[in-house]
Amino acid sequence: MIAPTVARAFAVCALVVATAFPAVAQDRHVKVVNKTGVTMVSLYGSNVGSDSWEEDILGGDELRSGQSVNVNFDDGTGYCKYDLKAVFADGDKVIKRGINVCTVGTWTIN
Structure with missing residues (x-):
């Protein structure tokens, strides 16, 4: 009887680890489109x-x-929110504050 209980406990632990890991290793890649x-x-x-x-x-x-570029914002800090600034050849600047790079897949600048 102990063996099935232990096996069940290992299965539950494996499930908890498998579901917790993606929260730690969130995707911080953003496609920036000009x-x-x-x-x-x-x-x-x-x-x-x-x-x-x-x-x-x-x-x-x-x-x-x-054109577009894929940017990896994973700097090892675990932060998801970033301020972004784009500078253009004509001197114009676009600043976007508080972008959640863990949930935003694309930032298109028009």
Whole structure:
């Protein structure tokens, strides 16, 4: 009788671990789409509440209008909410605050 109880306990533990793991390892990939008609020259993302922008995500590359880039925001902190800033060749800037990168799959800039 002990063996079936132990087996059942292991099965329950395995189920709990399997359902808890996705909450810890959430997908933080966001597809950034440029539909502005102007080339994006820089893209920044920082945790909500940060006093400064992190390094340029594009790293010197450009994102022409009509193009997209997949960005992995998993920086090891576990944060899901980010402020994003896009800078364009004509000097315009678009800032979007509080984007939940764990739930938003695409950010399209028009």
